[in-house]
Amino acid sequence: MRHAKPLPGSLVQRYLGWKATTFAENAPWYRRLATEGQRPRAMVISCCDSRVHVTSIFGAEQGEFFIHRNIANLVPPYEPDGLRHGTSAAIEYAVTELKIGQIIVLGHSLCGGVQGCEAMCSGQAPELERPESFVGRWMDMLRPGYERVKGITDPAARREALEKQAVLTSLDNLMTFPFVADAVTANEIQIHGLWNDITEGVLEIYDAKADAFIPL
Amino acid sequence: MRHAKPLPGSLVQRYLGWKATTFAENAPWYRRLATEGQRPRAMVISCCDSRVHVTSIFGAEQGEFFIHRNIANLVPPYEPDGLRHGTSAAIEYAVTELKIGQIIVLGHSLCGGVQGCEAMCSGQAPELERPESFVGRWMDMLRPGYERVKGITDPAARREALEKQAVLTSLDNLMTFPFVADAVTANEIQIHGLWNDITEGVLEIYDAKADAFIPL
Amino acid sequence: MRHAKPLPGSLVQRYLGWKATTFAENAPWYRRLATEGQRPRAMVISCCDSRVHVTSIFGAEQGEFFIHRNIANLVPPYEPDGLRHGTSAAIEYAVTELKIGQIIVLGHSLCGGVQGCEAMCSGQAPELERPESFVGRWMDMLRPGYERVKGITDPAARREALEKQAVLTSLDNLMTFPFVADAVTANEIQIHGLWNDITEGVLEIYDAKADAFIPL
Amino acid sequence: MRHAKPLPGSLVQRYLGWKATTFAENAPWYRRLATEGQRPRAMVISCCDSRVHVTSIFGAEQGEFFIHRNIANLVPPYEPDGLRHGTSAAIEYAVTELKIGQIIVLGHSLCGGVQGCEAMCSGQAPELERPESFVGRWMDMLRPGYERVKGITDPAARREALEKQAVLTSLDNLMTFPFVADAVTANEIQIHGLWNDITEGVLEIYDAKADAFIPL
Incomplete structure (x- = not known):
């Protein structure tokens, strides 16, 4: 039973x-x-965190957003290796089946997955280095991002920068999917990177020209 | 840029x-x-579908549910192979870090992923058989479930049965994770299987004794 | 024994x-x-009345509300005189120890304590005037409220107005507690005034701008 | 405003x-x-703690229980001094107005108020000794109880014993109210002392003959 x-x-x-x-x-x-x-307007990729509900932030109607939630809102690179890829399956379905017009990657402050990644990359979390650590292997995606921000000395600033690297990693990896890149080039899909400060309710958007996150 | x-x-x-x-x-x-x-009481595993928002159904407060959403609310089996497993990472984080007390698997009617699986398994969707189809490889998890229900002749009944097989597959695969099985045995975690009829708003719960889904 | x-x-x-x-x-x-x-999100101050259970009205989970119930949901003024003050002790514990984020004062219709107060203040209940009447001395808190509504001629309207005065008296007295006022000023605590019509199940909320109770 | x-x-x-x-x-x-x-069968005196809802434990109907909740479910002694006594007012109303047939005092494990009392009485919480500490002055009621159990060396056993002393203190103080004592003597009211282990859901009742709490 x-x-x-x-x-x-x-x-x-x-x-x-x-x-x-x-x-x-x-x-x-x-x-x-x-x-x-369903005919959702957008796909949202956000974190599992119980404090970030995109349906609440955007007053979502039933039917509006196709929502994938995983640890640290990460999109892996395109790997058509015949293995199981849950996030890639969700993206493929949203783009090729539902033909959504936007992909929104929503990161957030105080992200536990990002905190674990930082601890692992700085040598303070050996348990996440083990091959059988699913969280560790998942957060490996963010190692290059860690390398880019590890020089920041203020811990809070470094953490926030790494959370934003998670969003940028996802934006970059999205473009490795041929069907996403084609749709973006054809202006059939627009991509957006957001980061939510859960303490103050501030939403920042990634501005490609400025290469920076700007509060809305 | x-x-x-x-x-x-x-x-x-x-x-x-x-x-x-x-x-x-x-x-x-x-x-x-x-x-x-955060200290959420439960992890919810539900579908990306834009018509099923668990936060709405259960009037969820911020902080209450840790939510993973993927195609067809599927949990893969435990595979500690050093590769990337997003769903497994979410489960590991919820159980070992957050120590949630419940895991709720929420399936639903008219699921596009399940529909694709049925088409694939019955030979009507060769594009999903290709190794580079992420949706196809993801839905492979449900092939054994398809074998169990393919004899049902009424198409709508067969589809619904397969959607419920997706929930049961997840319940079964959850127990292949040692940290989940241990917590269930120690009565530290309780597992629930739900199926939501999105047309009529009915919620059915899997009753282990009856081995059937019963409307609440 | x-x-x-x-x-x-x-x-x-x-x-x-x-x-x-x-x-x-x-x-x-x-x-x-x-x-x-426990880490409750809110403190609720409601009446002992057997017909008003806030846990039912708000589908409260275990752990969600820290609940103080007394006659007529009254908060006395801040009196740090070294004597015993049960309601003040509950408020102090909720605010300084549990750091709850909301205080909800929930009044209701057909309140026996308020009825007694009205009888006493209008000279029809001499037994409540006696020093040894605990109910009388407790309801003395609402005498200024009675003075504000005694001109209302319709008895039912006057009673309801007095029940709402009980809620407002509590809201006002809450702000005499320095630790409450400081937390409200710092936006660490929000205060809400509600009145429940137990006959029709209507819930009204005090709207500060309109200075009136409005049905939800 | x-x-x-x-x-x-x-x-x-x-x-x-x-x-x-x-x-x-x-x-x-x-x-x-x-x-x-209302015509409630019983008055319940229980703690404000968000983890102990008597309405849930006893499947209470609307109208069944008149419920007073304060810190540590304490009843003060009878003091007809013309001052404000919230708990005494609730008891007076329940007994003389509503003529309830039972008074149930419900204590519980892991009580924060009792923990504070123990810290104060053992000299580890000077802030609770201050005259303006409402929690401290309220918990003074339990000092004699602390004296009776302070010799118990095991901290968990001592705490549980003190929680039960809180229930017994309330049972004893209830009998100092003339209208309660008279009603008990006339067998118009029965008094019950309960203690709830919130970890295991066990309910223990005070057995006067055995002078001990016995699991139901």
């Missing part, structure tokens, strides 16, 4: 409340989304 | 509205979450 | 049911709350 | 969910409770 348990009553109650209000009020729209299929 | 664009004005405006209302109203609480760190 | 009696069987049975269901279903989460300590 | 803020949207949404489900389903009963007045 599987190890599946009943849902706690408080969550059941909240679901029933949602069904009686939000769902009931939107039923025609939700049903149409079900019948006609 | 990178291919990053300014954010569309409508999204900027919505963000500013969020900052002036939701953020402002919750600032003390959000700041405390920032200062003291 | 003390006058303590066994618990009635019906309550024992309900407790055992809770332990076998709600507790069992949430055990990992509850244990973590025990191990790591 | 007062410092009252709007309610966070997530709480508004949860309230609307409650109104559409729990309230709607119980409206006839709730309205009758409103029209006819």
Whole structure:
């Protein structure tokens, strides 16, 4: 027998409340989304962190954003090696199937994955170096980013810079996917890099000309 | 120069509205979450689909759920091979770092990933068989599930059964992670399997004793 | 020997049911709350009345609200006189120890304490005027509120206005506590005034700009 | 202008969910409770702690329990001195107005108030000794209890013993109220002392004959 348990009553109650209000009020729209299929305007790649919900920040309607969330909002490079790549599968589906018009990479402050990466790269987290550490192998993607910012002496500034490197790494890796690069060149897709200061609610956007993050 | 664009004005405006209302109203609480760190009660593994937002269904507070979203809410088996595994990294971080008390796998009806899997497994989507198809290689995880339900003749019933197989595959694969299995055995983590009918807003939960999904 | 009696069987049975269901279903989460300590987001000050349970209205999780309940949800003024002040102790603990981010004062319709206050202030309840009447001395706090609403001729409207005065008295007295006022000024705590119509389930919130209670 | 803020949207949404489900389903009963007045079977005196909700443990219906919650579930002695006594007012109202048939004192493990008392009485919390410390002055009530258990060398056992002393102090002080003592003597009210282990969900009841707390 599987190890599946009943849902706690408080969550059941909240679901029933949602069904009686939000769902009931939107039923025609939700049903149409079900019948006609989703047609989201954008794909969002953000972190699993419980303090960053893009649906809240952008007041997202049902049907608006196709959302992939992983540790530290990282996009790996294009690797068509016949192996399993969850993030790449999500991007492929969004671009080639759903034909979304935007890809938004949303980083954030106080990111635990980025903190782990910094500890690992500075030799303070040997457990993340082990081959069987999934977090360590995932955060390896950000090692080049760490090399670029490790000279910053102020710890808070260095951490923030590394969080922004995670966003830039994803922007750069996105362009290694031929179907993304083609769509960007054809102006069928636009790419955006954001970083959210969760303490003050500030949102900064990557400005390519200035090569810097600027508060909105 | 990178291919990053300014954010569309409508999204900027919505963000500013969020900052002036939701953020402002919750600032003390959000700041405390920032200062003291997140302590979510549960990890949710759900689909990228734009029509299924778990934060809405469960009226989630900031800080409550650590959310991983991928195509078809699939958990791969435990493979400590030194390669990159995004979903496994998210699970490892939630269980070993955040010590969440629940893992909720949330599947849903009309899932595009599952539809692709069915087409592929029944020989109708050769493009998904190619090694460079990320969606195809990702959905390979569900082939055993397809074998179990392919005999169902009604197409809608077969699709729904396969969507539920995706949830069960994830529940089963979760238990191949030693740190998950140990925590489940020690009753430190509880696992829940849900399936959401997005047309009618119904939520079904997997009942291990009945080996069936039951509406809440 | 003390006058303590066994618990009635019906309550024992309900407790055992809770332990076998709600507790069992949430055990990992509850244990973590025990191990790591509570970190509630808000303090709620509400009435002892058996018809107003804030945990139900807001679908509260274990660990979410620090709840003080007294007669008529009243906060006395700041009086550091070295004597015993139970409500002030609860507020001090919530603000300085738990560092909660919100204080919610929840009043309600048909409040017996407020009814007693009205009777006392209008000369119809001499027994409440006696020094040894704990209810009378407690409700003295609301005498200035009575003076503000006594001109309302409709009895039901006057009662409701007095119930809302109880909420406003608490909001005002909260600000006489230096540690509350400082936290409010620093935007570390937000204060909310609510009034619940228990007959119709309506919740009204005090709007400071309009200086009025508005239904949600 | 007062410092009252709007309610966070997530709480508004949860309230609307409650109104559409729990309230709607119980409206006839709730309205009758409103029209006819509350007639609770018992008064419960429990702690403000966010991890102990008596309504959950005993599956309480609206209208069943008149609930006073303060720091460490303490009842002060009878002091008819014409000053303000919130806990005494709640007891007086429950006994003389509502004529409840039971008073349940519910203590619990890992109580922060009791922890503070222990620190204060053992000389490790001078800040709680100050006259303006509301928590300190409130917890003075438990000093005699501390004297009775301070010889216990194991810290966890000593803490648990002191938490139980808080319950016994309240049982003893309840009997100093003439209207409580009379009602107990006339067998119109029964008194119960409980202690809840919040880690394991165990409930222990004070057995007067054994002069000990026994798990239910």
